[in-house]
Amino acid sequence: MCAAYRLVNYKISEEKNEQDDLTHVHFSGELKYKGNAPVQIEGNGNGPVAAFCDAMNQTEVASYQFVDYSEHAISVGSDSKAISYIHLKNPQGKDIFGIGVSHNIGYASMKGIICAINRDQADTMRDDTMPGIFEVC
Numbered sequence: 001m002c003a004a005y006r007l008v009n010y011k012i013s014e015e016k017n018e019q020d021d022l023t024h025v026h027f028s029g030e031l032k033y034k035g036n037a038p039v040q041i042e043g044n045g046n047g048p049v050a051a052f053c054d055a056m057n058q059t060e061v062a063s064y065q066f067v068d069y070s071e072h073a074i075s076v077g078s079d080s081k082a083i084s085y086i087h088l089k090n091p092q093g094k095d096i097f098g099i100g101v102s103h104n105i106g107y108a109s110m111k112g113i114i115c116a117i118n119r120d121q122a123d124t125m126r127d128d129t130m131p132g133i134f135e136v137c
Helices: 049-058 104-117
Strands: 006-014 023-032 038-047 065-073 082-087 095-102
Touching: 006 049, 006 104, 023 049, 023 082, 038 049, 049 065, 049 104, 065 104, 095 104
Parallel strands: none
Antiparallel strands: 006 023, 023 038, 065 082, 082 095
16 A cells, blocks of 8 residues: 555756755656645755755645664665665654665655655554554555
């Protein structure tokens, strides 16, 4: 069973020049809520996570505040998987957490953000075993 929100597809572009200390990142993608048609989302930031959060802040889940994250590899080699632990605050100020796993560390973070938001949905059954963080819906 798929969660309430899921990222259907996405594209990230980065731009950096010598004179600027920051990287400029643009995120575009499609976010799907339950059985509804996907909606186009876009955002900008200084990295993939910031650009994704900017895109999410322009949707109905805009009231979530990004607090912190950490990530590390969970296997060895150039094709290793990464896990990202996400900490958000929901609109009521409650701390919520999510986990994402992927071969792409940026995508692992995006999955973790969506996981945290999905775990906070009133109509989503809580399952602490977290089946699906390794799967694609």
